[in-house]
Amino acid sequence: MKVALIHMNLGLKGGLETRLYNYMRYFLKRGDKVMVITSKIALGIDIPREVDIMKIDLSSTPKPIRPWMFANKVAEVMDSMKLDFSLSLARTGNQKALIAPNTHKGYLQAMDKKLNTPIDWMTNKLDKKAFEKSPYIFACSEMVRQEIIDLYGIDDSKIHTLFPPINAYDFNPNAIQTPQNLRRELGLDPDKKTLALVSTSHNRKGLPLMLEVMKKLENKPIQLAVAGTPLSNLPSNVVSLGFQTNMKKLYWAADLLVHPATYEPFGQVVAEALACGCPVAVSDKTGAKEILSPELGLVVPKLDAEHWAQAIEKALQLPFNIPDDILVQKGLTLEQHMECMLGVVGN
Numbered sequence: 001m002k003v004a005l006i007h008m009n010l011g012l013k014g015g016l017e018t019r020l021y022n023y024m025r026y027f028l029k030r031g032d033k034v035m036v037i038t039s040k041i042a043l044g045i046d047i048p049r050e051v052d053i054m055k056i057d058l059s060s061t062p063k064p065i066r067p068w069m070f071a072n073k074v075a076e077v078m079d080s081m082k083l084d085f086s087l088s089l090a091r092t093g094n095q096k097a098l099i100a101p102n103t104h105k106g107y108l109q110a111m112d113k114k115l116n117t118p119i120d121w122m123t124n125k126l127d128k129k130a131f132e133k134s135p136y137i138f139a140c141s142e143m144v145r146q147e148i149i150d151l152y153g154i155d156d157s158k159i160h161t162l163f164p165p166i167n168a169y170d171f172n173p174n175a176i177q178t179p180q181n182l183r184r185e186l187g188l189d190p191d192k193k194t195l196a197l198v199s200t201s202h203n204r205k206g207l208p209l210m211l212e213v214m215k216k217l218e219n220k221p222i223q224l225a226v227a228g229t230p231l232s233n234l235p236s237n238v239v240s241l242g243f244q245t246n247m248k249k250l251y252w253a254a255d256l257l258v259h260p261a262t263y264e265p266f267g268q269v270v271a272e273a274l275a276c277g278c279p280v281a282v283s284d285k286t287g288a289k290e291i292l293s294p295e296l297g298l299v300v301p302k303l304d305a306e307h308w309a310q311a312i313e314k315a316l317q318l319p320f321n322i323p324d325d326i327l328v329q330k331g332l333t334l335e336q337h338m339e340c341m342l343g344v345v346g347n
Contacts, residue, residue, distance in 0.1 A: 001032040001347065004081065006088035006095060008070050011042040015164060015268040016089050016101055022165060022334050023087065024051055037077060039070050067091060068122055071129070085347045091126035093133030097345055100139045100159075102265040103127055106147035110263035110285060111204070128152050136345050138162040140266040141287025160344055163291065165337035166271045166327055173277035173324050175252040182253035188239055192223045193316050196254035196278070198247070198269040199228040206260030206283065207231075212305035213260075213312065214238050222316070224258075225250060251276035256315050260300065260308055261286050270297075275327050279320040281311055291330045295321045 005027075007020050020036070027034045028050055035052040047053065056073045058066045071092045078086060078094035086095035104123040108115060115124060131137060131152050137159045139145035145161045148154050175182070180190035188194060199205035207226065214224050214237050224238045227250055231240040244250060247269075251257065257273035259282040270280050270288035280297035282289050289299045297320065300311045327333050331340070 001027075001030075001084040002035075002082070003027045003032050004035045004037055004078075004083050004086040004095070006037045006074055006086065006090055006092055008038060008067065008090045009040045009042070010036070010038050010045050010047070011040075015266075016099075018167075018268070019099070019164060020089055022167060023338075024048060026334055026338050037074060039066065064119060065122070067126060071126055075133075085342075085345065087341075088130070088134070091123070091130045093130050095134060097136040097138060097341070098130055098134035100131070100137050100144055100148060101164075102140070103144060103147040103151060105151040106144065106265070107263050109151075134158075136160065138341060138344075140164055142290055143287040144265045162337060162340060163288075163330070163332055164266055164268050164271070165334040166268065166275055166332045168275065168327050168333055171248050171251070171272045171275035171327075173275070173322075175277075177252075179253050179255075182249055186225065186241060186250065186253055188225055188253065189223055192221045194254045194256075195222065195224045195312065196250050196257045196273070197224060197226045197228075197259070198250070198257070199226065202226075202229060202231075204262055205264070206258075206262065206303070209260045209303060209305060209308060210258060211235065211238065213308045216305055216309040217312070220313070222312070225254065247272060248276050251278040254278050256281055256312065257297075258308075258312065259283065259286055259288075260303060262303065264288070271327070271330075271332055274322055275332075277322050277324075279315065279318075279322060281308075281315050291332070296326070 005023055011017055037054045039056045039058045058069055061069045074092040075094040087097045088095045089099045104127050131154045139159055139161050142161050145159050148159055149156050183190040197210055214235055218237055225241055227241045227244045230242040251273045257278050257280040259267055261283050262285055264286040266287040273280055281300055284299050284301050298311055298315050
């Protein structure tokens with residue numbers, strides 16, 4: 001099968017990039033011929049040599065309108081190529097299937113913002129065009145599926161909820177050291193209960209709220225470890241770990257992953273933590289709440305510091321019971337994800 005995967009920028013930043021590399025490996029393992037269509041490849045990216053790269057040069061295009069130009073160029077490419085399957089992880093049209101990791105209108109609504117800037121207008125138009133022109137849309141959660149229906153008026157028959165896949169090799173409960181030793185390795189107090197917050201967009205992921213929470217917990221033997229964009233001038237019970245290349249060490253070291261997001265279409269960190277045996281506490285604005293049960297974690301209905309402080313203290317006392325095969329039980333393995341996707345599109 002000849003497959004094209006589409007993503008505007010190839011980097012190592014987040015969940016979508018991880019999914020792209022997982023998709024590459026999956027199709028290559030099947031023996032398919034894989035092409036990646038992109039506009040930028042970051043330094044240090046290790047792309048399998050079997051993958052063909054089609055690079056759309058946007059270097060002379062003003063940065064704010066590059067997504068628009070990329071979408072137009074991809075549409076031209078899709079019309080001219082003979083492919084068995086094409087999958088976009090960007091705001092593009094004319095491909096066979098589209099991954100919908102979020103919606104711009106949903107984000108603005110959740111953040112209490114209005115559609116009032118040229119970038120907002122362009123992003124919203126790209127969303128609508130991509131949704132209209134893709135025969136199959138795979139929303140990362142039921143929350144996002146409903147946004148596409150309600151906010152963009154798209155026929156619900158072509159929208160399918162498909163949770164992001166998690167690589168069981170990268171995330172599993174088989175800790176190589178005790179939590180105490182892992183905390184020491186990460187520069188944390190080995191004897192304190194440890195909360196983990198993983199974020200590169202701190203305001204949306206709830207860091208300001210968690211800093212208020214930690215003030216309320218300052219006399220408790222509890223620490224917060226923040227992985228992602230580095231921070232400074234933090235309270236004594238909050239530690240910035242910066243960007244981590246081996247996230248499972250943090251999940252193994254933590255007693256609880258906290259994710260008090262104001263808008264999180266899914267939240268792969270939630271599934272990653274669970275795969276490593278770490279229970280979670282998430283806001284009700286987090287799509288990954290759809291995979292939770294009382295044995296796995298808590299959904300905290302309010303975004304205020306007192307409510308979260310109480311929920312965290314409660315969670316640290318609860319006897320959670322996360323099965324080792326949680327990814328399989330929730331249909332979150334790459335194999336399950338791809339079988340479902342290809343079954344829907346008939347490939």
